[in-house]
Amino acid sequence: MRMMRMILLLTESVLVSYQSNSTVQCEKFRGKTVRVRAGESLYFPCPNTDCYEYTEDRSYDWLRNLSRMKQLERIGTEESERVHYHKSVLYILRLTLDDTGRYITRxxxxxxxxxYETDIVVYEEFNTDLLYYTVPEEKATTISCPVCEKQTGRFIWYKNFSLIPNQEFKNVLRIRNSSKESEGIYTCVCTWEHNGLKHNTSGHRRLIIKDQSRTNPPVFQIPVNNSIVTTDVGTELILVCSVVFVCDECCVRWERNKTTLNEEDGYKQENRIKDGNVQSFLNITKVSELDLLSEFRCKTEDSYRVIFVSITLRSRASMLPVILACICTFLLVLVLSGIVKWFSLDLVLFLREIFIKFSRKEDRKLYDAYVIYQRNNSDETTSKTVSDFVNGSLLTVLESYCGFKLFIHGRDDLPGEDCMNLIETKIQLSRRLIIILTPGTSSISPTAYDLQVGLHQALVQGETGVIVIQLGQMQDYTHLPLGLQHLLCKNNPLLWRDGQTSPTSRFWKRVRYRMPVASSHQRRSSKKRPLECQSLPV
Structure with a gap:
């Protein structure tokens, strides 16, 4: 028997002298006072919201210092014990008066x-000190149960200790058409289960219906409720709350996740009062990832009510996607512009083939172009080049493939006709003039009659368009007539090189672009042309 007593004394000594096995210095926070009744049970979570919610990879110690004890006592984790804890929640089952004391959560x-330090006071019977803080209401609609906020249970409601029927399983009591008769003490009894046994916890609120003429409620100027503030992790942030009061005793404070913020947590609050307007500033020294997951509330209360607005923080969006989108858009526009520029000629020719030639009015012109070139050239090489081009590529592409009707001397004139009269008539019946230039000092004689008539028709009367085709390179154009030099200053000549015989080449597309739409006569005879001339690829 004596041996057993010694073992008990040693065990008690170890428990009394117990301090946390961690060598880390703890930062202390003073908590609230919890008042409960004997015979009931208490489900008490860690008083800090983060401490209660974020339990992964965290460890806890619960200790108590009862009024009859001089040193701390460690609370165990065995569910068979009347007082034990599980992670961030303390269980005190079937409370007794001896459970009154200070409880510490590490x-x-x-x-x-x-x-975190919390004082728990156990009363033997009902006492007005057990009443939870209530706010006078002008017109109360609901009363929330002050216990079992973070656990599941069955609720029973009482008014002035008389049962209120048909209110089971509801943690919020709805009051319809509240008036002065609705005043009284409302009690909710929460029944919850732990380790196979049922336990009761009660909470009491006093409802006071205030005179509506007493005061006006506080009005928030900023921020708007449920507003979002963008910020960056690790930066300093100041939240501003402005409230208009019409009362003498009013206060404004900031909360995070329904927990009052302390300066030692890295948050600093400052209030400024001027002409009934209270401005409250919350300085967050360093925004953390946890702040982005939290709800900040600016809470104001006067003698009768509590009102708040909520603010959430959101990480500022990265500018990298926007920059990449702008770069991609710029490159896409650049590529499309290049494609449009490269294929603009083809597009114009394609659309002209579809629309213009079906809507063009007849102008009584007989020829699409009158060809002017040096017919008598002392240089055999130049003469052969001009002859091969005019009688070869020019006729093959423009007439055979594209359906244009050309007038060419030596082919379309009749023997014995008046040459001058013929030239004037044929140029007037032509929509374009095609002037062929060749290298040399006498490519086209300045006194050539058809050139003089054509330039007069184009420059003076403005009735005929001119297309200048250059065969080979030329150093300058000073040897050409002044009228022709003027035309070359306005439009560069089209340079033809040997081998450009395909109607789909860039050179012939540019010629087609300056030519009119093929005459109706040629369109009616298009069945005689090869397939390529009927639908020239673009």
Missing amino acids: WYEEDNCDE
Whole structure:
């Protein structure tokens, strides 16, 4: 028997002298006072919201210092014990008066330790001190149960200790058409289960219906409720709350996740009052990832009510996607512009083939172009080049493939006709003039009659368009007539090189672009042309 007593004394000594096995210095926070009734049970979570919610990779110690004890006592984790804890929740089953004392929660997170102190007072019977804080209402609509906020249970409601029927399983009591008769003490009894046994916890609120003529409610100027503020992790942030009061005793404070913020947590609050307008500033020294997951509330209360607005923080969106989108858009526009520029000639020719030639009015012109070239050239090489081009590529592409009707001397004139009269008539019946230039000092004689008539028709009367085709390179154009030099200053000549015989080449597309639409006579005879001339690829 004596041996057993010694073992009990040693065990008690170890428990009394117990301090946390961690060597980390804990940062202390003073908590609230919890008042409960004997015979009931208490489900008490860690008083800090983060301490209660974020339990992964965290460890806890619960200790108590009862009024009859001089040193701390460690609370165990065995569910068979009347007083035990599980992670961030303390269980005191079937409360007794001896359970009155100070309870300490130590929350370990890596190298940090936070310590929260809470005073628990057990009353033998109902006492007005058990009433939870209530706010006078002008017209109350609901009363929430002050217990079992973070656990599941069955609820029963009483008014002035008389049962209110048909209110089971509801943690909020709805009051319809509230008036002065609705005043009284409302009690909710929460029944919850733990380790196979049922336990009761009660909470009491006093409802006071205030005179509506007493005061006006506070009005928030900024911020708007449920507003979002963008910020960056690790930066300093100041939140501003402005409230208009019409009362003498009013206060404004900031909360995070329904928990009052303390300056030692890295948050600093400052209030400024001027002409009934209260401005409250919350300075967040360093925005953390946890802040982005939290709800900040600016809470104001006067003698009768509590009102708040909520703010959430959101990480500022990265500018990288926007920059990449702008770069991609710019490159796309650049590529499309290049494609449009390269194929613009083809597009114009394609659309002209579809629309213009079906809507063009007849102008009584007989020829699409009158060809002017040096017919008598002392240079055999130049003469052969001109002859091969005019009688070869020019006729093959423009007439055979594209359906244009050309007038060419030596082919379309009749023997014995008056040459001058013929030239004037044929140029007047032509829509374009095609002037062929060749290298040399006498490519086209300045006194050539058809050139003089054509330039007069184009420059003076403005009735005929001119297309200048250059065969080979030329150093300058000073040897050409002044009228022709003027035309060359306005439009560069089209340079033809040997081998450009395909109607789909760039050179012939540019010629077609300056030519009119093929005459109706040629369109009616298009069945005689090869397939390529009927639908020239673009």
